[in-house]
């Protein structure tokens with residue numbers, strides 16, 4: 001029996017759409033369909049598979065405005081961000097459309113014959129997506145999975161299914177065969193969990209909370225199911241006295257408040273070298289006050305609302321620490337809150353240790369390079385981070401010292417579709433994007449052919 005679900009616009013709490021949820025039976029049917037489609041999808045010639053992915057990218061590009069509007073309405077994403085996110089779908093599909101023709105194996109010297117390796121697709125890949133970046137996180141999984149010859153079942157988050165559903169329709173319009181890319185809106189406990197237990201789903205790509213990620217990893221052990229995990233983060237923005245302080249301070253608000261801080265890469269810890277603390281905070285306050293929290297439909301919007309009442313309430317629990325200053329936010333309906341800067345008492349404070357996933361940042365000081373590295377590494381997470389310095393030796397030393405998957409020097413951007421993305425420690429397992437992701441969607445097969 002299927003149930004319906006009301007999707008809420010977080011900017012005004014109105015019902016944006018009502019959608020059908022997949023139940024267990026419908027989930028099993030979709031998985032069976034994807035397993036059937038795998039038989040033919042894997043045999044499509046590499047060039048033709050590439051062409052289909054490029055056509056998919058073109059159709060998405062032709063619907064850029066429509067998809068962006070859906071995301072603004074469903075997720076409250078700032079218009080500029082939503083447009084970037086559609087471009088990210090187009091770019092990631094285009095990037096991986098070149099992969100089928102370049103999925104090289106090796107020829108390895110052996111006695112008595114030749115030895116070659118093949119990168120074989122896995123079969124049906126189950127992708128479980130959170131609500132914070134519905135389009136990018138979905139495409140990072142499905143573009144590489146499809147390019148490598150797998151078929152996909154994708155479960156969007158309950159809060160944010162609208163763009164994923166539309167991408168499923170656009171895939172068909174682009175000529176991707178029926179059953180190859182399947183979008184299954186529904187509950188994590190039903191649809192997502194079925195991906196984990198169903199024997200025909202050969203791999204799980206999960207992005208979301210560390211706690212659910214751990215349970216998925218444990219569930220996958222039963223069938224030795226392959227798993228890629230992108231989990232939480234508590235990333236550091238490390239600002240040295242020798243940096244371009246104006247630039248570091250001007251870009252620090254975007255580094256944590258972008259997407260209302262609901263970003264696993266959010267630099268929600270700022271570490272400032274003691275000698276420039278006052279001067280940094282002065283400049284930072286100017287940047288925070290200028291950060292525009294407003295109707296996400298406006299091109300000038302920097303930050304929209306939080307995704308839900310539940311997330312809003314969870315973020316408020318961090319506000320019992322000393323507040324240095326805040327920005328502003330609209331009042332009235334919607335899950336709005338201002339960008340907020342905390343000065344925790346010390347590195348044991350909850351805001352310093354836990355992922356907030358909201359527009360809250362904590363600032364502490366450090367004396368020297370060694371202390372900065374130690375403070376940054378004092379976390380169970382290790383996803384991203386930034387280092388601001390003009391000293392290239394220091395930039396290298398600190399980059400090698402910080403235990404995290406993605407670092408930027410004199411920049412706060414972590415994600416590029418050309419380069420590998422993923423976490424150290426409890427921030428995840430495996431890598432998405434770049435050339436590395438294809439290894440996560442293929443199995444190496446070794447074949448020896450005798451001379452005889």
Ligand code: NAP
Pocket residue numbers: 128129130131132155156157158159186187188189191192193207208209210212213215216230231232233263264355356357
């Ligand atoms: P979540 O519970 O981990 O959900 C992520 C996805 O997993 C959703 O599609 C969810 O479905 C699904 N799911 C939930 N339980 C499942 C299960 N037992 N088996 C299979 N799939 C399951 O994350 P959340 O509740 O959206 O957010 C909670 C916290 O996670 C946030 O506050 C933040 O700290 C962190 N988070 C991190 C990221 C990241 O990018 N690393 C992204 C989002 C959230 P439903 O939609 O039905 O719940």
Ligand code: MG
Pocket residue numbers: none
């Ligand atoms: Mg949850």
